[in-house]
Amino acid sequence: MEKKTYYFVGIKGTGMAALARLLKDLGNEVLGSDIEKETFTQQPLADAGIPVLSFDPANLKEGMIVVQGNVFSDDHEEIVRAKEMGLKIQSYPETVEQVVANHTSIGVAGAHGKTSTTGLLAHVLSNVEQTSYLIGDGVGVGVADARFFVFEADEYRDHFLAYHPDYAIMTNVDFDHPDYFKDLADVKDSFETYGRQVKKGLFAWGEDKSLRDLNVDVPVYYYGTAPDDDFRAANIVRTPDGSTYDAYYKDQKLGTFTIHLYGEHSVLNSLAVVAVAYMEKIKAELANFSGVKRRFAEEDIADMKVIDDYAHHPSEIKATIDAARQKFPQKELVVVFQPHTYSRLAAYLTEFGQSLSRADKVFVTPIFGSIREQNGSVSAKDLEDLIPGSEDIDQASITKLLAYHDAVVVFMGAGDIEKYEDDYKARLKERG
Template sequence: MDLNNIHSVYFIGIGGIGMSAIARYFNEKGVKVSGYDRTATALTKQLEEEGMKIHYSDDISLLDKDANLVVYTPAIPAAHTELNWYRDNNYEVVKRSDVLQEITRTLFAITVAGTHGKTTISTMIAHILKDSGYGCNAFLGGISVNYNKNFWSSDKQVAVIEADEYDRSFLKLSPDIAVLTAMDADHLDIYGTPEAMEEAFIQYTHNIKPNGTLIAHFGLHRDSELYAGKKLRYSLQNNAANAYAANIQMKNGGYIFDVIEQDWMIENLELHIGGMHNVENAIAAVTVAHILGIDGDKIRAAVASFKGIKRRFEYVVKNDHQVYVDDYAHHPEELKALITSAKALFPGRKTTVIFQPHLFSRTRDLVDGFAASLSLADEVILLPIYPARELPIPGVTSELIAEKMTAPVTIMQKDEVLQWLKDNKSPLLITAGAGDIDQLREPIKQIVQ
């Protein structure tokens, strides 16, 4: 695949967060971009405003027959009419990961993988590189609040890429610098067992280019099996790691801290987003920036100006009386980090969590973890499971989580939540989940304000 010889590209599932980043990449290169998605969203409307032609019905008469590249997401069903028409007519049909594979082959690639934190770390790295003037091409799995985008370009032949483990797509990447945040079990519908998923993460590190660098979270299971070349480990506060934070202070819903490494230190970094896990994410991002030779003062300024990612510990409302945080957390470990960080930042406030489980298989496989993490809240409202790409599994519902919880829990529909909030105020409110719970965000904001 020669990305420089493509004049027209068609995307099946163009509204996906990863797909839209690649669509923007081609669009900015002057390539004709069009595509299909199941439903119109704020993101697809943005893509249309940027000049891409998008339709929302699986209809052969609407597709681009002049496309010389067709890109599809693995979330598209196998029976999709447009996808099969392109295949039957011998078009070049590739997955999103195939395009990213080619990008990592031709550019200096910084990739971020792991069960948690990859969107935040990749966006932090890309922001530091952009804000400092270093420059990069960013392919992100979330919308940067600073730029209201999940992609930006640069003449610098450097790419920052979020490496997605779903469908094993990250195994096609060839990074120069690879970050690995966690290897917790997830996507067992794809991998089958936690051990098989760990094997994939180990293989990801073995795909690092010769003379590359691995930046891995300190204390990972099977650390000795990871990439055997240059390897740095980062941690929140464990000084046995190569890079860690010291002198952490909480201030106005954010943090001030130092990053210490064996051979260097950057003092008084200010991070203006919540979540102690985001301090740890910043350590990984700062370490990457230092490896690239970016000046410490520029790194400090960039971290201070970082506004976060939409739906990653995002303050929707924050004042003396009410804090409302919205987050994408959809794994027990993410929920645990989210709830404990919020309670630490705003101690003494009654904490209400509204959570929408994502996928029947994930709920079934991780039910005990979900129940334990959600029980850290003072009260919980559970929405029905968001199915995404799955069909229902008999016996797997939100009640499965509720039955194992120790905190007060109620199961509601989305419209019931809004009515409940009109009658029940919570000084610290959190909405969490990777489904369509974000549709509640604006109505909830109006209610709590």
């Protein structure tokens, strides 16, 4: 790609920060603006030498390409100024597509599991070939003359329809983002449209009916544990150390793989990576992968296991609790959950209650309202009423968690739940 100057409006967003770092690695000049609030993406941007400024139309200079964050409308003061100056303005997906077009690209889509799968695929390919990658946890790496580009293809507001990758992984189709999609059929239609834009092949989870019904123009290879899956995991053994399984392509055994990851979903995600590696004649190296940020990130403090996870949908919560039970079968499991968006909580209230009830104890924080919606008719109390023994919690009452010893506390959510986690960790260290 020709070297350019990119200005990101909303550079602290996880996807935006990752893309900014990738473009910087590729030799471009990169800077951007955002709100003053500290985020977990901010220090990596600083470490990469990427300036993060406050919003100000005066930041814009001639010749810049402006990357408009997904949550910022055309009436944002910097976007208005960019138009007045005649600068090129493009969206996050449009900018990613420019990278897609210059590599053998693999886009990872799915209602759940795409960040973990993208991270694992990037790790495996990077060990054997030059690989650039873009992961939804805020990590973006650009490598000059890379053969592969691995990236998340997010379905929200049909952003992934900007992409035309060589290969696609689809981990599942589920009804999420109820503020945009009408129902499951609407989501499935978007995935199918994206699938028709894939150039070489598609790898899809075989147990998902929506994926089994895909009508696309390239070969579809199904992965899973059923006899009719093209890529199949058999003889699965799950222990507190991880999971081991034999992988087959039709009747051909590809090898025995061990991953130090937890939960049935991790086996499926890694099998998708094995499938891509096989089709591209790459030897998969799964055993060294330890996970991505905010996906079952574990820390030992005092006598407690503290886990941080991005789970914010009932299916993801169920998978995370399953993973915690696998790794810590003898310990009490406490979950601190922050509902993310009123519309999602309202659409899945019953399902949230069912998934969270799998924990031994649940604490629910106030709802995190996104920029897209700040209030609604549903409350955190509505969720607590569906979970036996659950309680509300906030920063002032975080000391409730200090009553637990030799247990596991999992912080789940997609908002700013880190502030609760940080407070708890600080108090836990004081307790010793």
